Amino acid sequence: MSSRPHIRFIINPTSGPKNRVDVPARIEDLLDRKKFKYDVVFTKHAGHAPNLAREAADKGCEIVVAVGGDGTVNEVARGLVYSETALGILPRGSGNGLARHLKIPMGLDGALKVLNEGHVSTIDSGSINGNAFFTTAGIGFDAYISSVFAGNKKRGLQTYVELVMKEVLNYKHLPVKASINDHSFDTDCYVMAFANAAQYGNNAYIAPMADIQDGHLDVCLVRKLDLIKALHLSYCMLTKQLANADSAEYFKTNHVKVETDEPMMFHADGEFMGKASEFDVQMNPLSLKVVVPK
Numbered sequence: 187m188s189s190r191p192h193i194r195f196i197i198n199p200t201s202g203p204k205n206r207v208d209v210p211a212r213i214e215d216l217l218d219r220k221k222f223k224y225d226v227v228f229t230k231h232a233g234h235a236p237n238l239a240r241e242a243a244d245k246g247c248e249i250v251v252a253v254g255g256d257g258t259v260n261e262v263a264r265g266l267v268y269s270e271t272a273l274g275i276l277p278r279g280s281g282n283g284l285a286r287h288l289k290i291p292m293g294l295d296g297a298l299k300v301l302n303e304g305h306v307s308t309i310d311s312g313s314i315n316g317n318a319f320f321t322t323a324g325i326g327f328d329a330y331i332s333s334v335f336a337g338n339k340k341r342g343l344q345t346y347v348e349l350v351m352k353e354v355l356n357y358k359h360l361p362v363k364a365s366i367n368d369h370s371f372d373t374d375c376y377v378m379a380f381a382n383a384a385q386y387g388n389n390a391y392i393a394p395m396a397d398i399q400d401g402h403l404d405v406c407l408v409r410k411l412d413l414i415k416a417l418h419l420s421y422c423m424l425t426k427q428l429a430n431a432d433s434a435e436y437f438k439t440n441h442v443k444v445e446t447d448e449p450m451m452f453h454a455d456g457e458f459m460g461k462a463s464e465f466d467v468q469m470n471p472l473s474l475k476v477v478v479p480k
């Protein structure tokens with residue numbers, strides 16, 4: 187039996203741009219097969235990827251590559267946390283938050299080069315009410331957008347931006363009781379974002395200071411939003427700056443609890459998770475191996 191490390195590619199056939207390239211053919215052409223052996227599997231339905239990833243990890247596969255957007259990355263990574271198997275990413279989504287944070291090239295050829303030449307590092311992950319996330323999770327407006335987006339036939343950046351612009355001033359904050367760093371306080375909550383990586387995707391930085399290996403969550407709390415604050419926040423997110431204290435507050439912590447009278451929506455890595463009136467958000471420091479550029 188060959189001693190070359192094994193790579194499993196898990197392809198979500200529903201993600202990615204319409205002008206689809208033949209991903210298996212690019213892998214066959216560009217993966218260094220003197221260095222690696224590999225297999226390719228396709229997901230058959232949402233929620234299939236964690237099993238495909240776990241099965242590979244259980245067999246001792248060295249690297250499992252998520253071929254898709256952050257939803258696929260989330261599912262593959264969920265199957266790999268605390269295993270010896272490293273996550274690789276061939277970004278095929280519209281946001282690609284984790285890939286961007288890890289400086290993995292957006293193009294297929296560049297991302298395959300990272301697999302050929304990159305090295306393995308270890309990053310933190312988080313969980314919100316037991317649901318793992320690797321880029322960001324949140325309650326409030328961003329979760330509401332993920333719920334509308336999930337029901338939308340059209341995906342992609344343009345649809346997302348149109349949706350945010352349409353809904354941003356209609357969505358109403360709710361009162362919550364938050365506990366961060368053992369300090370409890372009552373506050374309005376338009377959005378509370380929990381960042382492991384610095385950005386949502388598309389270089390929209392919700393927590394510019396987030397370090398994915400520091401064992402901490404970066405929390406961004408927006409209590410209320412009006413037009414001026416919305417413009418200021420958007421500008422700061424797109425220029426990788428912290429917003430001023432009138433618009434957003436930032437905390438570093440490893441545990442957050444939130445209680446609400448009225449159930450609020452929540453998301454993990456942009457995937458809508460449902461509604462709850464109690465939230466428990468935790469960190470799992472250095473819990474996932476990833477292949478990153480040298």
Ligand SMILES: Nc1ncnc2c1ncn2[C@@H]1O[C@H](COP(=O)(O)OP(=O)(O)OP(=O)(O)O)[C@@H](O)[C@H]1O
Nearest residue numbers: 201202229230231232254255256257258279280281
């Ligand atoms: N075979 C499949 N059929 C239908 N849905 C799938 C399948 N495999 C995975 N999914 C689901 O597709 C959803 C979207 O995947 P993903 O986020 O990777 O792609 P995307 O929507 O193109 O990217 P982005 O979110 O960046 O726009 C995920 O929630 C995942 O569970």
